[in-house]
Amino acid sequence: MDFKLTEEQQMLQETAARLVRDAYTFDKREKFSASETGFSPEFWQQMGELGLTAIPFPEELGGFGGTGVENMLIMQELGRGITLEPYMESVILAGGLITQLGSDSQKDELLGAIASGELQAAVALDEPSSHYLLNDVQTTAKQDGSDWTLSGRKAVVIGGHTAGKILVSARTAGDVRDEKGISLFIVDPKGAGVTRREYATVDGRKGCELFLDNAPGELLGQAGEAFPAITYQAGRAIAALCAEAIGAMEVACDVTLDYLKQRKQFGVPIGKFQALQHRMVDMRTELEQATSMTILAACVASEEDSVERTRTLTAAKFLVNRSARKVAEEAIQLHGGIAMTWEYSLAHYAKRLVMISHQLGDDDHHLEAYAKLMSVA
Numbered sequence: 001m002d003f004k005l006t007e008e009q010q011m012l013q014e015t016a017a018r019l020v021r022d023a024y025t026f027d028k029r030e031k032f033s034a035s036e037t038g039f040s041p042e043f044w045q046q047m048g049e050l051g052l053t054a055i056p057f058p059e060e061l062g063g064f065g066g067t068g069v070e071n072m073l074i075m076q077e078l079g080r081g082i083t084l085e086p087y088m089e090s091v092i093l094a095g096g097l098i099t100q101l102g103s104d105s106q107k108d109e110l111l112g113a114i115a116s117g118e119l120q121a122a123v124a125l126d127e128p129s130s131h132y133l134l135n136d137v138q139t140t141a142k143q144d145g146s147d148w149t150l151s152g153r154k155a156v157v158i159g160g161h162t163a164g165k166i167l168v169s170a171r172t173a174g175d176v177r178d179e180k181g182i183s184l185f186i187v188d189p190k191g192a193g194v195t196r197r198e199y200a201t202v203d204g205r206k207g208c209e210l211f212l213d214n215a216p217g218e219l220l221g222q223a224g225e226a227f228p229a230i231t232y233q234a235g236r237a238i239a240a241l242c243a244e245a246i247g248a249m250e251v252a253c254d255v256t257l258d259y260l261k262q263r264k265q266f267g268v269p270i271g272k273f274q275a276l277q278h279r280m281v282d283m284r285t286e287l288e289q290a291t292s293m294t295i296l297a298a299c300v301a302s303e304e305d306s307v308e309r310t311r312t313l314t315a316a317k318f319l320v321n322r323s324a325r326k327v328a329e330e331a332i333q334l335h336g337g338i339a340m341t342w343e344y345s346l347a348h349y350a351k352r353l354v355m356i357s358h359q360l361g362d363d364d365h366h367l368e369a370y371a372k373l374m375s376v377a
Contacts, residue, residue: 003295005073012070015050016077019043024081026345029204032084037162038206039084048117053091057099061107062115068236068301072243072294079247082352084205086122086159088240090114094121094167096233101184101221110165110186122163124154124187124210125230132361134169134230135179141170141217149193150185150217154210158359161198161208163189168210168217173224184226185217192216203355204348232305235313238360239301242294242320245356249287249327252349256283256331276334283330290323311373318366321357328353 005013023043032040047053055070057063064070071092078087095114098107098121113119130136139152150170160166166187174181189196193215196208221229257280260271270276297316300309328350332339339346357363 009070009073012055013073013077016052016074017080019046019050019052020077020081020083024083026348029082029084029348033200033204038200038204039086039162043083044085044117044120047085047087048115053087053117054115056092056095057111057115061099062112068239068298071236071240071301072298075240075243076247079244079249079352080251082203082248082251082348086120086163086205088237088244089123089159090119090121090163092240093123093233093237094165096236097123097167097184097229098220100229100233101226106186106218106220119164120159120162122157122160122166124157124160124166124168125234126155126157128153128155130155132365133177134234135182135227136177137169137171137182138176139168139170139212141172141183141185143172143223148185148217148219149214150187150212151193151214152212154212156201156207157196157210158201158205158207160189160210161196161206165189166210167220168212169226169230170217179227181224182227182230183223184220184230186220187212187215187217201355203351205355228305231310234360235305235310236301238313238317239294239297241356241359242290242297242316245320245324245353246287246291246294248349248353248356249290249324252327252331252346252353253280253283253287255346255349256280256334259335279330279334283327286323286326290320293319307373311370314366314370314373317361318363318370321363321366324353324357 051064052074054063055066055074059065091114095111098110110119114121125134127138139150139154141148141150150168154168166189168185168187169182170185171181172183187194193213195211198206198208200206260276260280261269263270293316297313300312303309331346332350335346338344341347
């Protein structure tokens, strides 16, 4: 198999890398995190102007027809800068759901704005008691003629505090954990019956709890038939998160190696101590394994839905989760106390890696899911 990037893919990667390098120094990131939005609207606008927010969408919908590989290249660079913008949530996950389920009018209204960066969207799939199970939906939707109203509570809506539109999963039929009967709705967060409780996450981002009390919603796709699309697009998002983790792990490894070369103990750099060299090699080994699985996940992310695709993405998330935490923990221990200080960048890379290892399922969740998929193979 040829793993070489095409000329267009190389240009895409270089564009994303240059943008992050020039616009996202660590000091600037701290200011963005402390701002009202929690990220940089200017950086988001730049991504739109450069076409990065349009990469995943079909050409007929205003995009560039990118696949999971193109998503991987962008997310990896965003991971290097531990950027705060909700690219995965808005462009890949929300944009993917609208592309798959939306009517022509909904696509015309929303996808062009998302692709240009004018509209930031969010996705509300988790609930306080769902624990990674996307089919555990207690939020309900009721129909009155052609109108729908939603009631319930959604948790950890990353980017939901500034989103112009939020895609909300709600139950229109069935029991709490039935896969049938789950629908998806477009909700205006500033509309009647919608309340957002904003908060900061451990990795410096911002999100919100979403409270719905007979809030109007616009049905996306067929009522009760949204779950297959949700799981498919969650798979694309998982591949993107793996790529972001790879970018963050690469920087964590590089920063740690530089520290081992500079920090001296007993008159010599501590990198000369064999025990620390072995631990540094272990970090690089984890990174290489995770990188291989991330490339595989990116290659299958845009394929048609299948058990094999799901199994591959689940295995990738499991391995990357483990590697991300291992790299973060080793990097902190090899640094010592300085790695725990807020002013040092490594602490923030470690926090982001831990957050990624929980987003859309931790390693225990994906190990259990993989075991179930193996039993039906």
